[in-house]
Amino acid sequence: MVRIIVDCLGGDHGAAANVAGAVAAMKKYDDLNVIFTGDAHAVRAELEKCGFSDMARVEIVHAPEEITGEDKPTDAIRLKRESSMIKGIKILREDESVHGMVSTGATGALVAAATLRIGRIKNVRRPAFCPILPTMSGGIVGVTDSGANMTVNTDMLLQFAIMGSEYLKGAFGIDKPRVALLNVGVETEKGDDLRKAAYPLFSECEYINFAGNMESRDLLSGKYDLVVCDGFSGNVLIKSTEGACVEMLKMLKRDIYSKAKYKIGATFMKSMFAKEKEFMNYQNYGGSVLLGTEKIIVKGHGSSKAVAVEKCVEQAYRMQSSGLNGRIESVLSEIYGE
Amino acid sequence: MVRIIVDCLGGDHGAAANVAGAVAAMKKYDDLNVIFTGDAHAVRAELEKCGFSDMARVEIVHAPEEITGEDKPTDAIRLKRESSMIKGIKILREDESVHGMVSTGATGALVAAATLRIGRIKNVRRPAFCPILPTMSGGIVGVTDSGANMTVNTDMLLQFAIMGSEYLKGAFGIDKPRVALLNVGVETEKGDDLRKAAYPLFSECEYINFAGNMESRDLLSGKYDLVVCDGFSGNVLIKSTEGACVEMLKMLKRDIYSKAKYKIGATFMKSMFAKEKEFMNYQNYGGSVLLGTEKIIVKGHGSSKAVAVEKCVEQAYRMQSSGLNGRIESVLSEIYGE
Structure with missing residues (x-):
């Protein structure tokens, strides 16, 4: 089972593109489950539009606040805790059973949140x-x-x-x-x-x-x-x-x-x-x-439509299912001798 | 009167492209004279091919050795003094009435020769x-x-x-x-x-x-x-x-x-x-x-044909006739107060 968070705010196409993209990826991979962060109402409406009803495979976390390119990254982390991105990062950090996150939101905030809140792979x-x-x-x-x-x-x-x-x-x-x-x-x-x-x-x-x-x-x-x-x-x-x-x-x-x-x-x-x-x-x-981060982070382009989000979720899925982070850790420990 | 050296070796098309290009530029600008460095025999043959006979406007300096991309720049300067490029740079350095040089030869050697042998404009x-x-x-x-x-x-x-x-x-x-x-x-x-x-x-x-x-x-x-x-x-x-x-x-x-x-x-x-x-x-x-060099240097692409060489010679001509280096010097001395 691979569990990926999909941040439904921040990109140009909101819940529509993110939900449709994630659903397409879930149809491809049976063992993929998705946690959506964003406006719960909008996410539910989009799931319905896609005709996706296997609700055991999705979870919706209500986080209607959005981080934009205008927000200073460090401020965004500190002040916008209820945002879809920062709530997603919090779940990723705290829940061991969650493997990665896809976001089309502000790059600066995502990098800052990922590096400050999610640890690095050993030796990275x-x-x-x-x-x-x-x-x-x-x-x-x-x-x-x-x-x-x-x-x-x-x-x-x-x-x-x-x-x-x-x-x-x-x-x-x-x-x-x-x-x-x-x-x-x-x-x-x-x-x-x-x-x-x-x-x-x-x-x-x-x-x-x-x-x-x-x-x-x-x-x-x-x-x-x-x-x-x-x-x-x-x-x-x-x-x-x-x-x-x-x-x-x-x-x-x-x-x-x-x-x-x-x-x-x-x-x-x-x-x-x-x-x-x-x-x-x-x-x-x-x-x-x-x-190099302990958990998988995939940044989609702000203008990503459903097809691009689908590819991002697939990338996250394949990174996790191929055991990428474990291999990076093992190569680096061979090099650094620990 | 603007006097420009044209290095006839080093590029892919040798004297043919360099002479034809320089002749085209001379036809455009009456007060432009050219000094060719390279194989004197080949240069003369190419001038004849172009039907150019106003020999008062050209000078040919025999320097049949070629600098290639394989030569280490500092070695090229030291060891290939008879090359068309280094002989050209020597004339440029010593003859006050010569204003610039065009070369399609090795970039590294040209930059090294220009910076080591030709001075910089004051404050550059x-x-x-x-x-x-x-x-x-x-x-x-x-x-x-x-x-x-x-x-x-x-x-x-x-x-x-x-x-x-x-x-x-x-x-x-x-x-x-x-x-x-x-x-x-x-x-x-x-x-x-x-x-x-x-x-x-x-x-x-x-x-x-x-x-x-x-x-x-x-x-x-x-x-x-x-x-x-x-x-x-x-x-x-x-x-x-x-x-x-x-x-x-x-x-x-x-x-x-x-x-x-x-x-x-x-x-x-x-x-x-x-x-x-x-x-x-x-x-x-x-x-x-x-x-930024005291005399004008224009580097043409190695694969320059006559039309490209013509543009290079034109660039050198216009840099000189527009008084570019004097203006750079005057702006910089206003900034640095001397």
Whole structure:
């Protein structure tokens, strides 16, 4: 039995997207139960809309207060105890039988609450975000850290590599994830002092399959399964890649509408453009998991619809059922000798 | 009279691209003279091919040795004195009547030679690269530093902002360049300690038009004229943006060829795709200028063809004729009071 909390407030689509997404995941996995935190009335109404009646598998915790991007993270934790997010974190912390939480709410508050209220896995220096992107060769690539830690050291980078590798093995069945270190060039000697010092550590580590430095242009190439970076440059990497893809699609659309013959041509290619738009739609790839906390945390994009929430809940389910945290703990204790 | 050195070795297309590009620029600007360094025989042959005979405007310095990406930068300077690049730098250093140099050769060696052999403008802490990218609204955006300085402090970041602003004013006629600080979010408090400390300095500086923090996804949006960053994240920003655009175009092409009806549709859109490909072609936007050195240095991409070299020579010409370095010096001495 896997028990996951779903925070029904904070995202753009409230209980509707969160309940529908969680229900879809429950239909897929018989041993998945969900605890909803949010406006109990709204949650019940959405469950009814979905035609979900197996009430033994759900629990509803009334917490109608919402944390927004405007709330200062530490204030949110202290002052908004009745919010869906903080109540969820409290249950996660106190109830041993609850395994994880999915939230599309404010990132800052979630990271703060998770790191302050939920413990870290033994030996983990810092939890790190690891979102998943599609590659052009049809696979996926994880990026860790993508924004939880602005400043890191080599030890943290190596831990990100280990945690990310275990995640890709456990949740996506990738046998020996090819790990790259984000850098300004592929040569061994490239980069700042941090990268230069990290390179030999990565090379020597027997717990990862190190494939060398990666230039950011190769993120979508399919050559790597996991890219390791500090949270600042990881954030730049992901958002610029997404931004460029979005701007390209916008340009295509604008250009197609600029001439009659382009519009005619585009009618032949409707299904192609639809497929490409779908391919670039982050909703299909779930959320950004936080690696290294004792309990599972998955952060969905604020604009997540039901399909994205479903993927987030699935990610949490697979992290738990694959025994991810236990494996991270065991690898780290082999390294640190305790 | 503006005198620019053009290094004819080091890029993928040798004397052919470099001579043709320089000749095209000379045809545009009557008061532009060029000194070619490289294999004198090859340079002469290429000049003849271009039908250029105004030999009073060119000088050829025989330097047939080439610096490659394999050469360690400091070794290249010391051991390859007869190379086209190092001979060029020597002339630039010693001859007061020579204003700048364009090279498509190895970046590391060029940066090392420029910073070690050519002085910095008074008060400049560190020279910084500033490439130019096209925006989706039809304009351009500069990014500085894009890779010359892996580790920077707030003072350097502010200088990058000032030098980049003056460059965009002088060489591109942008009246009040909107300057953004690359960060992980737009809010004032975002980022690492460096960005947090830089923000108020940028806000208070009267020599730049500060528009706040920028998320990397907005690089191509047209909202900003200049993005300021450390060389590591700037490099990640540019290469991931370019990489994503290239991968998108590849995907489009692959998908079009996957079905007969897509191929038919694409025949209607040929001119559109050609325009878009041209738009994304960095060859049309010249090179990456090094801001802050006493003499002008423009680094062209290794794969530069004649059109790209032409743009690089033009950039060098406009930097010189707009009096850029004098203006940078005067702004900095107002700030530092000397």
